[in-house]
Amino acid sequence: MEHIVIIGNGISGVTAARHIRKLSDKKITIISSETEHFFSRTALMYVYMGHMKFEHLKPYEDWFWKKNRIELQQGFVKTIDVKSKTLHFTEGFTMTYDKLVITTGSKPNKFGWKGEDLNGVQGLYSKQDLENLEIYAPNNKTCRHAVIVGGGLIGIELAEMLNSRNIPVTFLVRESSFWNGVLPQSESEMLNKHIKNHHIDLRLSSNLKEIISDQNGKVKSIIIQETGEEISCDFVGLTTGVSPNIDFIKESEIETKKGVLVNRFLETSIPDIYAIGDCAEQREAIGNRPVIEAVWYTGRMMGETLAQTLCGNKLEYKPGHWFNSAKFFDIEYQTYGWVFPEPKENHAHFHWIHQDDSKCITMEYNTITNEFLGINTFGIRMRHEVFDTWLSEKQNIDYVISHLEAANFDPEFYKHFEKDIQASFKKTLQTI
Structure with a gap:
């Protein structure tokens, strides 16, 4: 039986394991040196703030892994022998694989400051x-x-x-x-x-x-x-910031730069070895995306894509339109498409801000074709699927402005500020 070994139990590796199991009966082992069970890293802050307990961060019950025949191995991989397909652990034991998935995530950056390793x-x-x-x-x-x-x-x-x-x-x-x-x-x-x-x-x-x-x-x-x-x-x-966590790989024959280099199929330079998530670096950028994407949802997408390839349906990684979300204290932030700090050539920004200085939107569009290219929202929750559709349809900025209500999670908000947003946009057009 083919043995697929996954180094790292973050969102990328766990998603790959789950989907491989859905598609096959292959032997699967997940290796982790951090925790025995997968947890939602993006929610760590809520444990400290008292909103959750750590056990609430585990999306799956502890029995899930055994029931789904996904073996969990705690340990730290020291070296990879690609010729014999063997992993050597700092704890002294070894493990062989048929296919290897490297999904070791990121590590916080340090820049050699005096005292950076002190307690506290x-x-x-x-x-x-x-x-x-x-x-x-x-x-x-x-x-x-x-x-x-x-x-x-x-x-x-x-x-x-x-x-x-x-x-x-x-x-x-x-x-x-x-x-x-x-x-x-x-x-x-x-x-x-x-x-x-x-x-x-x-x-x-x-x-x-x-x-x-x-x-x-x-x-x-x-x-x-x-x-x-x-x-x-x-x-x-x-x-x-963070950097790919790949120090143990740099002495191997696997080709790396900042991250583990992969092609569109998430294959490394060594046959039967793949890399996904924060530690993977695309050899060629996909559109405007960075070659290393340290983002939760892209890690999940890579895991789903690679599972198909490992189960006989070779699939190219196609992440689609860029999006992301975050929170700045009590202001929610979302971005869909591309809004650059300064508009690109033949592009312009439309910016609207509420008088309370905590809600705003910025859209980037092409001044020649009027094509809508992206939006940033602060304090206003928008619908991902609507903007994803508009970006695919290459809708123009006028259409987006007049149909914003369809994208808003809170229609009452939009109705309240509809005239203000449209008047602001009209005024922006008059000054270009």
């Missing part, structure tokens, strides 16, 4: 990170002040988590405005205000120079590069 300094990615947060930042008595380094989605999540326990936070963001490498200026500036309104000490254009230790090997302060200011703190969150 960590990222926010793993279950172990969650457990360490309870040690070093359980409340505002043990942790009188926290510093977060890095202004991405994980950084804002960690700020919200600490804020929920009334721990004062200083937020170092190297950019001149929050997330302005992704968002148009108006949206980025709205988030700057929103973060500050939640009593976060937001420091823009600020880089970390070093982390200072106390006499016990624990963080006691940080130094800001630009000003030399020292800020006392009991906890430092390093949220400067």
